[in-house]
Amino acid sequence: MQVVITGFVSGLEISLLALAFGVVYLPSRVFFLAMGGIYVAAPFLAKELSDRTGSWAFSLPVAIVSAILLSILADLGSHRPLSRRGASDGAHFVSSLGQYIFLMQVVVLIWGNDPQSFVPGVETIKTQFGGRVPLGQAISAAACIAGLAAFYAWLLLSNVGLRLRALASNPMEMQLAGQSDTRLRTVAFGLSGALCALSSLAAARNVGFDPHTGMVATVSAIVATFIGGRYSYWGPFLGGLLVGAIRAATVWSFGTRWQDVAVFLFLGCCLLLFPNGLLGHRQRVEYQP
Amino acid sequence: MNPLHLLTYFGLYATLAISLNFIVGFGRITLAHGAIYATGAYCYAIVALTVSRDLTLSVPLAVGLGVGLGALLSALASRFRGDQFVLMSLVVQTLIYEIIRNWERAGVDPVAWMNLTNGTKGLAGVPRPSIAGFSLSSPCALAILSLSFACASTLVSWILFASPFGRVLKAARDDEIAARGLGKDVCSTRRIAFGLSGGMAALAGVVYASYARYVDPSLASLDESVLILTIVLVGGAGSRLLGPLTGAFFVLAVPEVLRFVKVTGATASSVQLLLYGIALVLITHLRPRGLAGEHGIR
Numbered sequence: 001m002q003v004v005i006t007g008f009v010s011g012l013e014i015s016l017l018a019l020a021f022g023v024v025y026l027p028s029r030v031f032f033l034a035m036g037g038i039y040v041a042a043p044f045l046a047k048e049l050s051d052r053t054g055s056w057a058f059s060l061p062v063a064i065v066s067a068i069l070l071s072i073l074a075d076l077g078s079h080r081p082l083s084r085r086g087a088s089d090g091a092h093f094v095s096s097l098g099q100y101i102f103l104m105q106v107v108v109l110i111w112g113n114d115p116q117s118f119v120p121g122v123e124t125i126k127t128q129f130g131g132r133v134p135l136g137q138a139i140s141a142a143a144c145i146a147g148l149a150a151f152y153a154w155l156l157l158s159n160v161g162l163r164l165r166a167l168a169s170n171p172m173e174m175q176l177a178g179q180s181d182t183r184l185r186t187v188a189f190g191l192s193g194a195l196c197a198l199s200s201l202a203a204a205r206n207v208g209f210d211p212h213t214g215m216v217a218t219v220s221a222i223v224a225t226f227i228g229g230r231y232s233y234w235g236p237f238l239g240g241l242l243v244g245a246i247r248a249a250t251v252w253s254f255g256t257r258w259q260d261v262a263v264f265l266f267l268g269c270c271l272l273l274f275p276n277g278l279l280g281h282r283q284r285v286e287y288q289p
Numbered sequence: 290m291n292p293l294h295l296l297t298y299f300g301l302y303a304t305l306a307i308s309l310n311f312i313v314g315f316g317r318i319t320l321a322h323g324a325i326y327a328t329g330a331y332c333y334a335i336v337a338l339t340v341s342r343d344l345t346l347s348v349p350l351a352v353g354l355g356v357g358l359g360a361l362l363s364a365l366a367s368r369f370r371g372d373q374f375v376l377m378s379l380v381v382q383t384l385i386y387e388i389i390r391n392w393e394r395a396g397v398d399p400v401a402w403m404n405l406t407n408g409t410k411g412l413a414g415v416p417r418p419s420i421a422g423f424s425l426s427s428p429c430a431l432a433i434l435s436l437s438f439a440c441a442s443t444l445v446s447w448i449l450f451a452s453p454f455g456r457v458l459k460a461a462r463d464d465e466i467a468a469r470g471l472g473k474d475v476c477s478t479r480r481i482a483f484g485l486s487g488g489m490a491a492l493a494g495v496v497y498a499s500y501a502r503y504v505d506p507s508l509a510s511l512d513e514s515v516l517i518l519t520i521v522l523v524g525g526a527g528s529r530l531l532g533p534l535t536g537a538f539f540v541l542a543v544p545e546v547l548r549f550v551k552v553t554g555a556t557a558s559s560v561q562l563l564l565y566g567i568a569l570v571l572i573t574h575l576r577p578r579g580l581a582g583e584h585g586i587r
Contacts, residue, residue, distance in 0.1 A: 031372060078570060089371055090318055091573045094522055097515065098569025105563035109556065215511060219379065226376055257391045264383045271373060271380075 011244020012144035018224035018236030020195035026168035033096040036214035037103025042197040043204035071193025115210035140206035229277030300435030306533030308489030314527035316462040319378040323513030324385035329494025342416040359487020390506040411505025525582015
């Protein structure tokens with residue numbers, strides 16, 4: 001039971017981050033690696049503000065808003081000019097990689113390389129659902145579920161959510177219909193920043209944080225997106241849960257050393273058998289976006 | 290500043306950049322190059338520690354492994370494109386990294402079959418190389434070895450880029466369907482390019498292991514692949530010669546400039562990476578062809 005709970009919570013964190021990746025990838029096809037830098041910066045900023053003001057109620061929202069602004073800045077400063085010039089996907093990828101390296105090193109220069117934690121000392125542990133659930137894990141799970149529920153409710157029920165889905169489905173059609181894709185892109189990048197910060201803060205509360213977790217987490221999120229289905233908003237959610245489950249099962253059966261091997265082998269098999277992911281539908285090569 | 294150290298690393302980075310240029314310069318971005326480089330380094334280290342430090346034995350073995358991994362990547366490249374190929378190269382990179390990191394058993398001597406790579410502790414005390422009985426133990430000899438491998442790679446690259454082989458690669462990069470339509474065997478050409486690239490990267494790994502005398506799994510990490518990619522993209526992908534060499538020079542020049550302005554220690558390492566990050570962003574905006582490249586990032 002303990003393995004199931006740990007896998008589920010880890011899966012929720014990955015799902016949220018995968019959604020942060022997918023929400024940018026779907027409408028813009030930008031491989032948003034800079035998300036890793038935002039993922040690293042958010043908990044450091046929250047802890048710094050909390051240490052200075054003594055208030056989590058102030059520091060957490062400020063960290064999330066900062067992440068949103070950073071994400072929008074990445075779009076306005078780099079990806080939008082590149083898109084305007086008709087740059088290739090590779091150019092977006094390289095630019096985003098550069099942004100990630102820059103952000104991560106800024107965090108290292110300001111806060112150092114050492115791993116940190118929101119809560120010093122021993123974590124409170126409760127027995128729930130037949131397993132031992134540390135308080136940090138419970139808070140992390142609750143935050144992720146709230147974030148996922150809020151996002152999907154917004155996506156399915158709001159007008160902007162509908163337009164974002166339409167943009168992801170057929171960007172050309174949206175432009176022909178006279179809809180501004182630039183404003184929707186800004187919304188997508190902002191949302192990505194918010195989801196990324198929420199996932200990062202949840203993971204930081206659960207297992208702590210350090211400046212070098214950004215790329216690992218981002219790669220996990222990308223893997224989850226491609227496993228679940230990169231052309232669907234539900235794909236990252238499903239992929240994240242699957243990655244969490246595979247990791248937990250591998251840790252249970254073979255130890256922590258082989259969890260990445262299992263996940264990447266699963267990704268390789270998925271890409272061979274389901275090139276568009278588990279929720280992606282098969283289509284002729286010439287129709288693929 | 291030790292000029293022989295700089296020359297050795299220049300040769301090493303130049304070989305790596307030239308090798309990756311065979312893939313990135315022709316339209317594919319791979320993140321597995323660090324892993325192939327590490328495979329070459331481990332191959333030399335294991336052969337030198339167990340059998341012989343003679344390069345005539347370890348180099349063919351390392352290059353063979355590199356070519357094999359390159360061929361595997363080319364098989365993936367023929368099936369996957371764009372983001373999917375990047376992901377598949379990441380799969381290859383992660384699998385190699387994890388194999389190197391986890392091939393260990395406590396209580397067993399390093400380089401024994403059950404503890405071949407010695408896991409995260411790596412292999413220390415790798416002997417200096419020799420060629421047909423002549424020892425290459427001095428820094429000068431190692432610098433010459435590194436530069437001669439770089440020169441050989443440069444020569445191969447120079448000749449191939451100007452040959453019909455290079456023109457098919459360029460045609461496939463610009464319009465693969467048109468190149469196929471003209472009867473060009475794009476798949477075979479790309480397979481050879483990937484194989485060559487893997488072989489050269491493994492050769493650079495041999496140089497690294499024989500110079501540093503220590504190899505560990507960080508050589509196969511994603512960071513290493515990103516660094517090699519940075520060298521090629523900053524220098525200029527698709528260039529016959531100048532791009533990779535400029536990229537190698539840039540990567541070596543940054544730490545020296547930082548030392549000159551008295552930024553040292555851990556801060557220097559962070560500032561160095563920060564500058565690489567800025568360089569990548571600026572290159573995509575201001576000069577997509579790189580500092581000395583002939584073709585933009587695709």
